[in-house]
Amino acid sequence: MDVKTLCLGVLTEGDKTGYEIKRCFEDSFSHFFGASFGSIYPALAELTRQGLVTRRSVEQDRRPDKKIYSVTPEGRRALVRELLATPPRHKVRSEFLVLIYFAHLLPPEHVARIIDERLAQWQPVVAEIERICDSGICPDGQPVTRGVRFAAGYGRAVLGAALDYVRSHKHELLREIAQDVEPPTRALAGAAD
Amino acid sequence: MDVKTLCLGVLTEGDKTGYEIKRCFEDSFSHFFGASFGSIYPALAELTRQGLVTRRSVEQDRRPDKKIYSVTPEGRRALVRELLATPPRHKVRSEFLVLIYFAHLLPPEHVARIIDERLAQWQPVVAEIERICDSGICPDGQPVTRGVRFAAGYGRAVLGAALDYVRSHKHELLREIAQDVEPPTRALAGAAD
């Protein structure tokens, strides 16, 4: 699945500019998808070329014209076709967990910092998901569809579990690796190997 | 973080061939990292060129020489340096959740199939993680380090939550979207737009 399909998808919920689509991704998709301007703008250009969206320019004073995109009926059909053909993959790429995996090679303070940083980055994401779950309202003010509610509920369950796990096992991990790194000054007997 | 660093990392746990490294990724890393031969072999070639690993060839009858890689002391230093410089990101890219997000545009049977497929793909991953958690033994027979245990515990907690959530909300979602798609034959009154 590429950014084009995603753009088409969010545009079925209402007309938007490229900038707003980016916001939308950050608000509602951040826990399972990411896209930057560098991929969104070219995607919109291509969709326009293919006739799957139309755009109208809105003049603004002292900044580039705003370009508002709308899905065409053809675009809707293409979206459904694309969704039907998309294999339902699910990939996690976590340098965080890789780092944890090799925690015994790193200074405990560094590991502690890594964990705290991760916790801090997850928090606003969880907060936004929780807001969507509880209010049933998207950031743009529209009520959520069933799928959005499911995805948000999933996010809450999974991120909640992640936060709980990391918070409750952080100190245990830190204690354990502290022993590894500790210089052999007070060397307790029995260090096998 | 690139595949080179990962290879360096798993090689600190013991000498391996490229093929075994791939297995290792599948067994222990699959829930947070992925890499194919197309990236592993070039990575090992580059590490060798940089002097961060050495390799010895083992002749085999009727198949390509096995090439066993070992980390050099220089490689260990490079690994730590690399790990210390790695920002602890954590990204999920889930076409599965995107599809769910737009579930209201798809036939309910299709959504049901998607969900079942995902559940089926998660199961062996969870099983392997659970095995690591419970036995404390890596697939290659080595006892796990603290970090590995933490990562495995994380995987169990998070994948467990994902499975629970998806299993217990599947029918609710399906019921809800079935109403959308239902043709207006028996049209119940009150279908607001």
Added chain:
DNA sequence: AAGGCCATGTAAGTTGTTACATGATTCG
């Protein structure tokens, strides 16, 4: 004054995937 928000877009570079190329052995 610095930085964030609004607003669009391009180009170079990174990184990895897929498919290909080769080939014997073993299991069902």
Added chain:
DNA sequence: CGAATCATGTAACAACTTACATGGCCTT
């Protein structure tokens, strides 16, 4: 007989990220 396992490697391609280019307004 087909598929999986063992074993390595290359090359074309896809896709996205980062940095750059532009520029005013508003808040701290």
